[in-house]
Amino acid sequence: MPVIDETTTAPFKRVHADPRAVLTGTHFINGDAAACEGALAAGARFAAGYPITPSTEIVERFAARAPHVGGLFIQMEDELAASITLQGMVWAGQKSFTVTSGPGFSLMMEHIGFAAMTETPCVFMNVQRGGPSTGLPTLPAQGDMMQARFGSHGDYLTIALVPDSPQECFELAVKSFNLAEQFRVPVMLMMDECVGHMTEKVVIPKAEEIEIYPRRHASKPPGEFELYKTGEDLVPEMAHAGEGYKIFVTGLTHDQRGYPLMNAVAQRELVVRLFEKIRRAADELTMIDEDQIEGADVIVVSYGITARVAERSIQMARAKGLKVGRIRLQIVWPFPEKRIRELAPKVKAFVVPELNMGQVVLEVERCAGGACKTIGVPHPGGTVHKPAEILAAIEKGVRG
Amino acid sequence: MIRGSVVVVTERCKGCGFCVEFCPTHVLELSSAFNAKGYHPPHLLNAEKCSGCNLCGLYCPDFAIYGYREPTLKTAAAAPAGVPKKAEQEASNAGDR
Amino acid sequence: MSATTELNVHNPVEDLLRQDRIPTIWCPGCGIGTTVNSFVYALMKSGLDLQKVAMVSGIGCSGRVSGYMATDSFHTTHGRAIPFATGLALANPELTVVVYSGDGDLASIGGNHLIHAARRNINLLVVCVNNMIYAMTGGQAAATTPPSSTTSTTPFGSYEPDINLPQLVDAAGACYVARWTAFHVKQLETAMTEALKKKGFRFIEIITPCPTLFQRRNNMGDGLAAMKDYKERSKIRHGAPTHEVAMIPGQEIIVGKFVDRERLDYLTLMRQRLGERYQEWIDAPPQQEEETGKENCDLC
Numbered sequence: 126m127p128v129i130d131e132t133t134t135a136p137f138k139r140v141h142a143d144p145r146a147v148l149t150g151t152h153f154i155n156g157d158a159a160a161c162e163g164a165l166a167a168g169a170r171f172a173a174g175y176p177i178t179p180s181t182e183i184v185e186r187f188a189a190r191a192p193h194v195g196g197l198f199i200q201m202e203d204e205l206a207a208s209i210t211l212q213g214m215v216w217a218g219q220k221s222f223t224v225t226s227g228p229g230f231s232l233m234m235e236h237i238g239f240a241a242m243t244e245t246p247c248v249f250m251n252v253q254r255g256g257p258s259t260g261l262p263t264l265p266a267q268g269d270m271m272q273a274r275f276g277s278h279g280d281y282l283t284i285a286l287v288p289d290s291p292q293e294c295f296e297l298a299v300k301s302f303n304l305a306e307q308f309r310v311p312v313m314l315m316m317d318e319c320v321g322h323m324t325e326k327v328v329i330p331k332a333e334e335i336e337i338y339p340r341r342h343a344s345k346p347p348g349e350f351e352l353y354k355t356g357e358d359l360v361p362e363m364a365h366a367g368e369g370y371k372i373f374v375t376g377l378t379h380d381q382r383g384y385p386l387m388n389a390v391a392q393r394e395l396v397v398r399l400f401e402k403i404r405r406a407a408d409e410l411t412m413i414d415e416d417q418i419e420g421a422d423v424i425v426v427s428y429g430i431t432a433r434v435a436e437r438s439i440q441m442a443r444a445k446g447l448k449v450g451r452i453r454l455q456i457v458w459p460f461p462e463k464r465i466r467e468l469a470p471k472v473k474a475f476v477v478p479e480l481n482m483g484q485v486v487l488e489v490e491r492c493a494g495g496a497c498k499t500i501g502v503p504h505p506g507g508t509v510h511k512p513a514e515i516l517a518a519i520e521k522g523v524r525g
Numbered sequence: 526m527i528r529g530s531v532v533v534v535t536e537r538c539k540g541c542g543f544c545v546e547f548c549p550t551h552v553l554e555l556s557s558a559f560n561a562k563g564y565h566p567p568h569l570l571n572a573e574k575c576s577g578c579n580l581c582g583l584y585c586p587d588f589a590i591y592g593y594r595e596p597t598l599k600t601a602a603a604a605p606a607g608v609p610k611k612a613e614q615e616a617s618n619a620g621d622r
Numbered sequence: 623m624s625a626t627t628e629l630n631v632h633n634p635v636e637d638l639l640r641q642d643r644i645p646t647i648w649c650p651g652c653g654i655g656t657t658v659n660s661f662v663y664a665l666m667k668s669g670l671d672l673q674k675v676a677m678v679s680g681i682g683c684s685g686r687v688s689g690y691m692a693t694d695s696f697h698t699t700h701g702r703a704i705p706f707a708t709g710l711a712l713a714n715p716e717l718t719v720v721v722y723s724g725d726g727d728l729a730s731i732g733g734n735h736l737i738h739a740a741r742r743n744i745n746l747l748v749v750c751v752n753n754m755i756y757a758m759t760g761g762q763a764a765a766t767t768p769p770s771s772t773t774s775t776t777p778f779g780s781y782e783p784d785i786n787l788p789q790l791v792d793a794a795g796a797c798y799v800a801r802w803t804a805f806h807v808k809q810l811e812t813a814m815t816e817a818l819k820k821k822g823f824r825f826i827e828i829i830t831p832c833p834t835l836f837q838r839r840n841n842m843g844d845g846l847a848a849m850k851d852y853k854e855r856s857k858i859r860h861g862a863p864t865h866e867v868a869m870i871p872g873q874e875i876i877v878g879k880f881v882d883r884e885r886l887d888y889l890t891l892m893r894q895r896l897g898e899r900y901q902e903w904i905d906a907p908p909q910q911e912e913e914t915g916k917e918n919c920d921l922c
Contacts (some may be wrong), residue, residue: 140909170903171713173705192896195903197712202738206705209698211676213709216696217717221709366676366694366710367717373640373689375697383699384643385689419753532631539650547805559768564650582633583663583807586655587844588644591633 133355133459135344142166142299145331146194151328156294156321157182160250160314161190163298166335169220169248170196175203176437177316178321180224180252202290204229213244218365219301220340222248223341226318229255230269230276241399246340248301250314252321253480255506261496265318266506267423267429267480271487273313274458278330282403284410284490285313285458287428291325297455304410305336309344309360310402315457317480318428319509341381343370343436352383353395359402403459412456417443424468424521425476426439426489427440428454430509435478438515447523460488468494478502478515498522528595529577533566537589544581544590553581557563567578635662638672640692646855647686651837651845653804653830654684654751658691661722661749677719678707679845680732684751685833696808701731704739704748711745715889717803718818721743723754725827728765729787733765740794740823745887747817750787753832761835768871772839789864791825792881797823799864799881802853804831806877813879822887829875879922 132489146165159377161183164172170191190200196219201207207223214221225233230251240247246280255261256462269276273285284304289323298314305312316428325336342363343350352372364370378392383410403410416439418424427435432453450472454461464490465475474497477486486501493499504506504510531553538560544567545553554574555565565591569575577594637660665672672693679688681700688695698706702719711719721728727735728750735832739746756762763773763780766787770779788799798817802810810828817824831837831848842848849865852875859867860878869877886894893900 143906145903171709173709192900195901197892199708200713201705201708203700204732206708206735206738207704208711208714210705213696213706213711214713217710217713219713221713235699236702317652365714366696367674367714368674368694371640371692371694373695373697376688376699377697527709531631537645539645541651541844541848543656546846546850564769580807582635583659583811584656585659586648586652587646588633588639588655588659589637591631592632 128291134358134360134362135341138339140339142332142335142339143168143338147329147330147332147335148355149329151326154290154291154322154327155182156288156316156519157252158186159291159294160298160316161186162327162329163295164248164302165190165194166220166295166329166332167220167299167302168337168339169222169302170194171211171214171219171221172196172198172223173201173207173214173221174198174223175201175207175225177204177226177229177231179254179321180226180250181517182321183250184226188340189411204232205236208233209239211247211294212236212240212243214249215247216366217369218340220246220306222250222302224263225250226251226252226254226262227260228258228270228271234272234277235341237283237311238279238281241277241281241283242376243374244309244399245311245393246305246309246363247300248305248312248314248448250298250316252316252318254318261507263318264507265430265480265509267315267317267431268482268484268506270315270457270479270481273315274489279499280400282400283311283458284308284403284456285289285315286412286456287315287433287454288320289429289453291323291327293455294320295327295329299335299337301337306338306340307360310403313458315429317430339401347371351381352380354381355398355402359398393469401499407459407463410432410456410459411461413461413464414451414453414455417448417452418450418452418468420448422448422473423476424452425478425519426451426452426454426465426473426485427478428457428485429480431478431480434510434512435515436511438519441512441516441517447519449519454485457485460492463490465489465492466494469493474523475517476500476502476515476522478510478518479505480504480506480509526617530572530592531569531575531581531590531592532588532620533568535560535566536599537566537587538566539587540566541615543584543586547584563604570620589609634666635659636664638665638692639690646690647835649845650682651831651833652683653753653845653849654687656804656807657749657751657810657828657830658687661814662812663811664818667811667815668818669817670718674716675720676707677705678710678719678721680723680727682724682727682756685758687722687728687751691878701727703727704732704735704746707746707792708744710891712916719747721746721748723750723849724753724757725750725766725787726756729785729790730765739823740791740796742888743795743797743822743885745821745823745889745890748826749814750825751830752827753830753834753836755832757832757835760833761839767920768869770838770853771869773835784869786864787827788825788867788869788880789833792864795823796825796881796883797822797883798879798884800825800879801827801829801867802877803829803856803875805849805852805856806897809858809877816855822885828893829869831835867883
């Protein structure tokens, strides 16, 4: 286990958003636009990206908004560049992000791993579309969920959030940046084409009501500060280029100073800590929207746009007198194992509709551990489920 | 004539020979002593011809040699032939086989 | 272990090295370290604030340079030093951002980024250490490997034409393009000093020996033999048209400053275009803490 020194890092503080960046008011905008406003409200003024349907609108809006907050958007030559240019912006002292969809997400994987390894706080917004490969650029899917967890090589953990509406695109975008700073990880905001392109009412509150996690900066002076030394929360403080700390950031396995140290001992210390800093916060990172769980025979577990269709299916089932509960995942990774494990013995089945051939259902089934049935409702994407499809699965779950 | 000398960090040297080759006054040669890694570090052969120009230092890829001009010498007599005492001791311990 | 002795002599290069990481991993006779000397002296002579210098490298033997320098150093992914450096340079224009990497990293896998950073005239100095091989991974052919060379992936001799880097970068729009060899320590230092003081995309190619892989496999002797060869075959032609400076085995190595022109850099162009739309941002004063360390304990 990593050596923990309780006095090493300063406590984490939270502040509120800067009003100059917040478009307070009631808006009628789509999810992409709302995500852009969320990034700005969170304090991101610099972004790098590459156009890819259906995410492009996020950065198109950002390109127009950024100059007003002294920032900029640079459209890089490809996603390989965009995914690391944003990290250069972060190490220069800014919050930064990029947006993409399936094919670009695949290209960005090496640098998601680099961000995880170097503990670079940043946000990757994936507005998912039909895949694999070029797939369906303008149509929804949720086929990148496992990729959000396992996409890059090697062992690392990320956090993945899934909004179900433009309103949530705003709120979870802000939360994505906060979690990135709190845990020093790349955070995936997993939207989908439906949520990204649907236009709904979005209420952006006053800046004073938006909680922001600022960059947790080194609390010791140069010479005393070690870039990857951590305290009790296993998350290091950060120093930036140009501040006199002579930081050394590398993707190689490294020691607390950041110097490459390529042996099994260093690997164990580093990689285990990268896992533990997230695992130990499992409860805090459980973000689910539950309804009528008590006494339910079947619980529908869903996320994103599918959750909205599932909601209709649940209404139809309840109208037939069935006892159906709902778990809507807002944070998918880390997966809320504890909650599924404790509910599995109490229900007949989990029903897991997704716009993919079965990804998060594997986690549900794993955690249910055979204590109940797990019924997936796969769908290769291109459109959303019909409520009747999910209703059929619910009824099957109730019948046993 | 400007006089100078060199300091050799023998344990860094990898015996590449750049300094010997590119010294404009040809005052260096690789010694028969060797360091812990088995390389032969340079030493001053014709110390009186060293101008302290530090071309050897500029060429050295391993930061193992540095040439300096006489004014930084505390006393001319105190200067050994370019090899610091500690390194000299190590060199003689390593043997001259 | 340093060069400071009771004689009060000090090698100034050591001030900019992470001495706890020396000796370097580079082979005997490798020229990368030689280029670092020129660079360190250039940094010192440039008058720049050394605290604001950020070194960015990719992967490869030359990519290890950032790790040996006592500056803010970033050892990034293969081929992507330039886009990372772009991020640093744009988000904090006060930084002096230098990319120091190898020919494979910058011109093969990183070729696209090289072209576009030059096109955009991002304010970066790119030092391309060209040893004409992928050395770190065991000596595979690179885009810069001369035809007929034996490498580990061209066991019967390479049959791919090699690339003319100064021409490529010139065509893409770089405002400073020079080539020297590791033999030209003083000229290199001068070139680096003037390049450091210039704004825009600057590119310096340094032909450097790889004794263990390139030289040895092609029966060209060791690092010293290469350095002597550079000395023999180099011809300084300042201002030479870059399409004339291709490296041809056995023929002259054209070195010198080929391009030195004024072009507005990326941020200047941006500000000109945006005009009043661009509003300077000054960070608000730190807020009163809303939460204390107690919240942190909930994570325990």
